[in-house]
Amino acid sequence: MDKKLLIKKAFEAREKAYVPYSGYHVGACVLTGRGKTYTGCNIESASYTPTICAERTAIAKAVSEGERDIKAIAITGDSEWTYPCGVCRQVIREFGKDILVIIAKSQEEYREYTLDELLPNSFGPEDLD
Ligand SMILES: [Zn+2]
Numbered sequence: 863m864d865k866k867l868l869i870k871k872a873f874e875a876r877e878k879a880y881v882p883y884s885g886y887h888v889g890a891c892v893l894t895g896r897g898k899t900y901t902g903c904n905i906e907s908a909s910y911t912p913t914i915c916a917e918r919t920a921i922a923k924a925v926s927e928g929e930r931d932i933k934a935i936a937i938t939g940d941s942e943w944t945y946p947c948g949v950c951r952q953v954i955r956e957f958g959k960d961i962l963v964i965i966a967k968s969q970e971e972y973r974e975y976t977l978d979e980l981l982p983n984s985f986g987p988e989d990l991d
Contacts, residue, residue: 868936875901895931917950934962
């Protein structure tokens with residue numbers, strides 16, 4: 863897994879963020895089991911509620927292209943360390959507890975977690991079996 867490439871693509875996606883209200887830019891890049899990458903940025907709306915985070919944008923792009931095997935997601939934002947919000951943690955969780963979540967401060971400095979570490983004791987698809 864080329865973590866540096868995922869981080870680079872997350873940084874590139876962050877530049878595309880549409881954030882006229884908050885001014886807070888976030889970029890994400892998902893890696894799938896087939897080795898494909900899908901990027902996302904946050905997209906705000908004047909009516910606020912429809913705003914979508916970068917992580918969910920990237921996952922929506924991956925899933926809408928037929929990908930469900932998500933291995934990793936790299937995230938970067940305007941804070942020193944930008945962690946996924948609760949809604950995004952739950953959406954990532956939908957595709958696995960072991961997904962690697964990379965929180966990138968810079969191209970060189972990043973932290974790694976499993977989704978399970980960021981959302982312990984979570985509710986997921988197997989709870990509905
Ligand atoms: Zn979010």
